[in-house]
Amino acid sequence: MKKKLSFLVLTAMLMLSVLSACGKSGGNNEAAGSSPAASPSESASASPSASATTPAPKKDVTIKIFQFKVEIADALQKLADEYEKETGVKVVVETHGGGEDYNALLKATLAAGEEPEIFNSGGWAGIVPYMDRAADLSNEPWAKDLVPATVAQITKDGKLLGMPMNMEAYGFTYNKDLFAKAGITELPQTLDQLEETAKKLKAAKITPWELTNEWWSMGIHTLNIALANQPDPAAWIEDVKAGKKTFKDDPVMKQWLRLVDIMFANGQDKPLTTDYNTQVAEFAAGKGAMVQHGNWIQGMVDEVDKNLNLGMMPVPLGDKPYIFAGVPNNWIVNSKSAHPEEAKAFLNWMVTSEVGKKYIATEFKFVPALTTIAPNPEAVGKIGGDFATFSTQHPDQIKDWNWDRFPDGITQQWGSAMQEYLGKRITGDQLLEKFDKAVKDIMKK
Template identity: 75%
Template sequence: MNKKLSILSLLAILLVALISACGKNNGNGEASSQAASSAPASETPSPAQETEVVKKDVTIRIYQFKVEIAEALNKMAKDYEAETGVKVEVETHGGGEDYSALLKATLAAGEEPEIFNSSGWAGFEPYVDRATDLTNEPWAKDLVEASKAQITRDGKLLGMPMNLEAYGFTYNKDLFAKAGITELPQTLEDLEAAAKKLKDAGIIPFALTNEWWSMGIHTLNIALANQADPAAFIEEIKAGTKTFKDDPIMKQWIRLVDIMFANGQEKAITTDYNTQVAEFASGKYAMIQHGNWIQGMVDEVDPSLNLGMLPVPLLDKPNVFTGVPNNWIVNNKSAHPEEAKAFLNWMVTSETGKKYISTDFKFVPALNSIAPNPEAVGKIAGDFAVFAPANPSQVKSWNWDRFPDGITQQWGAAMQEYLGKQINGDQLLEKFDKAVADIVKR
């Protein structure tokens, strides 16, 4: 798929969803509030019309990574059981856990959940033989076009894209105002100056974390996405014809990381994801490198927090990054794949399921047939909805899943060493190159 067309089409659907959800903007990136019920009702047939009645006294198991929706997903499972008689057991592993390693261990032990999460591109390769073809499912026609490629093989749709997400630096607008920052940083020099203003005002600029996935995936993707052609660059890295250590963009990226690490909290090396987000939500820090997926966790602490999405400076212009975080895979080696397909169908076609997706999960849906809830989407996504249409060239892709599984985990471990000041910048980039070489050779 053409990279530019893919990103533009994904951007277009995100904007349609977010702008229609958020309505007019007040100039500060805060979405106007309109009732979720005012969105036009989907004309998608009811699940009773689309699927056969599932049999009773069946249990399907879901193995999933998204800790932000765990509580709501369990509630949805109870509602599904009440409606159909089919029991749904949800097992969640995320945050500080290595979901991919745990899933592989679970499958190797002979346990076969009916539904599990997988990323796309190369990250999906270990699970292709287990993935049920979902091409002809009734919801497939409603998928955002750009969400399909990463989970399609040989023309077959092998998973349901979970949702659409975007990230940059989520920032506290009130703390920026308190520090006298009137313009968002456009360069690394601007970002460093903003951090100094925040510190001079007694505000810690960055909420950092020790999580390997945050640093080894989202942080590093800032450099990958800023390449002229990320997909081609990654293929050259995998082939060994280019290296991270000799890439000029990686040198600039090290400067960005140094600014973040030098302006975070003292005990970042012991701060896990949940603590990082909770403390940011309490107003202790001005910026956090996460996206609209933290909105629900923030709202549990302080729903009135005045947040926005700050594009990340690196080269000529600052950027934000968007993509599909994961997919629902129906496991054809499980005991009840047909019941699993019926559950996913119910989730995205029934009014109950759609409400969970748009309101309780706070998702920007990956299906055109589900309208996002403006109040649930929140201020972070609202800012993205304002920035993106005005600056489409500054909306970049997610690229980490183009590397084989295991590489990002090693990158994350190297980032932890760098955060702990055990290695220098050159050694960090050398470890990135070694991780690729070691795993690609296998």
């Protein structure tokens, strides 16, 4: 209970800094996004031992990053190019996300004998398949600066096995102007009120939700709404894995099914052919009033309409509505790669140099996972800003992410079952049965 409370408080404190960071400085660092890029001599820290004023020696090596976050793919490669100019170390970025099964592709890459220097992994059970190659980063210079709430999920046996990528949150991102057009003046607090909200939007000829066919959105984020609403998510999940409890017989899952039914009954036409990019693009174009995503879509939305009036609303379920916050993924240094030390040096440079910090806060539009990187409120945008306000006013309505407490492979099966349910090929009871079967099958292995 203390750990959970700590997570909520720290998340609220971090998001509060999003609102207050603009124009402030942290130590000797100016606010992210407001200072010019430092010269190589000012920001070079390509190896942990490099001084702040002496550029690291150039090395004729190439390191590869195998990463999943499509939203930052272009910006990450540009940052990699900056690093090469400064150090001579070439960094190649390979991105697999969106509609691709990143974990399956990563495992296939490793099985084929390819060993990228840096790759992404979730925390908790998500890191288990890679523990034989995840380098211990506990003694890296930046480790002491991590936001405390981000550390436990990627720590095993006292070792820090990755660098938390950033902090994210999701609920229902919604178009405030479309809500106003439909005469909606208060956000729904219950499932009954959510259903009424959908009716009002439809009456105003506005599509309530933009849905997607992506397995990860439904099998991870949608289902986490139910997982997080358990009285004790960690304990409940352990009981499910042990076969002591089931999805099918759980009262929270029954409530969650109604939430899903409301969403699926009030989405756009042909959601089964709508991928992630199309979903966000159509939402950004004002074709739907809500989308189940978080602050990570801000950059994609801005490409369509920077002036869209958006907010993040908590999701009604149980006693009150909640927003869900956590670490989306971690940077893992592959100890079996050709250049693990150069990989550590790149990550260190990314979070300590002025160039790297500016990219994280401004170009990636991240809420940083390190206290030494000031968030850029302007870059974070309206979605993150709305969450910041909500989290500071209602810290008791922030819940965490729990899907990585299950072994890898389960969420993919859940997502496949959700696709069947979206296509009306199975019933609600059959959906929950498939959830249970997925857990049982994976836990047997």
